[in-house]
Amino acid sequence: MGGARSVETPPNGVLPHHRSLPVRLQLIASSLFLATVAAAPVFAQSAATPATQPLVVAVQASPDIDAVAQVVDSFMTDIAGGQFESARQLMTPDAVVLANGQVLGDRDGYINGPAKGDADALRATTQRELLHRNAKADADLGWVVSEKRLRSTLAGAQASRDIMVTETMLLARTGGGWKITHIHWSTRQAG
Numbered sequence: 001m002g003g004a005r006s007v008e009t010p011p012n013g014v015l016p017h018h019r020s021l022p023v024r025l026q027l028i029a030s031s032l033f034l035a036t037v038a039a040a041p042v043f044a045q046s047a048a049t050p051a052t053q054p055l056v057v058a059v060q061a062s063p064d065i066d067a068v069a070q071v072v073d074s075f076m077t078d079i080a081g082g083q084f085e086s087a088r089q090l091m092t093p094d095a096v097v098l099a100n101g102q103v104l105g106d107r108d109g110y111i112n113g114p115a116k117g118d119a120d121a122l123r124a125t126t127q128r129e130l131l132h133r134n135a136k137a138d139a140d141l142g143w144v145v146s147e148k149r150l151r152s153t154l155a156g157a158q159a160s161r162d163i164m165v166t167e168t169m170l171l172a173r174t175g176g177g178w179k180i181t182h183i184h185w186s187t188r189q190a191g
Contacts, residue, residue: 145166
C-alpha cells in the first residue's frame with residue numbers, strides 16, 4: 001500500500017515529538033542567555049599575549065587573502081590595545097557588529113560603547129590561541145572565519161575559564177583598502 005501513513009494521536013492529544021518542544025525552547029533560550037552573560041565580550045590576539053600558531057589554516061595564499069587577514073588581525077590588536085580610533089578606521093561607517101545573537105551596534109555605536117568592554121576583557125585574558133582560520137577574497141569582497149580559545153584567570157582564584165570564540169568578519173574593498181563591513185562573534189564554554 002503506497003498511500004499516506006496515518007499517525008495515531010495519543011490520548012493527551014500531544015504528539016511525542018511535540019511534548020519536548022517547550023523544554024527545548026527553554027533550554028536553547030537559557031543556553032544563549034548564559035553564553036552571552038558568561039562569555040562577556042569576545043575576541044582576539046594582542047601583542048601582550050601572542051596567540052600560538054593555528055592548528056589548521058585553510059586558506060590559499062594570495063595577496064588579497066593576506067590583506068583581509070591582516071585587516072582582521074590589526075583590528076583585533078587595536079581593540080585589545082584600546083586603540084579605538086585605529087580600529088574605527090578599519091571599518092566601514094555602516095559596519096554591523098553582532099555577538100551571540102545580539103546587535104552591538106554599527107561602527108560608531110560599537111567603538112564608542114561595547115568595544116571598551118571587549119578591550120577590558122581582552123586585558124584580563126591570559127592566553128589566546130588561534131585554532132583554525134579560513135579566508136577568501138575576490139575582487140571586491142572578502143571574509144575571514146576564525147576559531148579561537150581564550151583563557152582567563154578568575155580574579156582572586158587559581159581557577160581559569162576557557163572560552164571558544166567563533167569569529168566571522170566580512171570585508172569590502174574600498175578606495176582606502178579593505179574595510180570590515182560585518183563582524184559576528186559566537187562564544188561558548190570550552191570543553
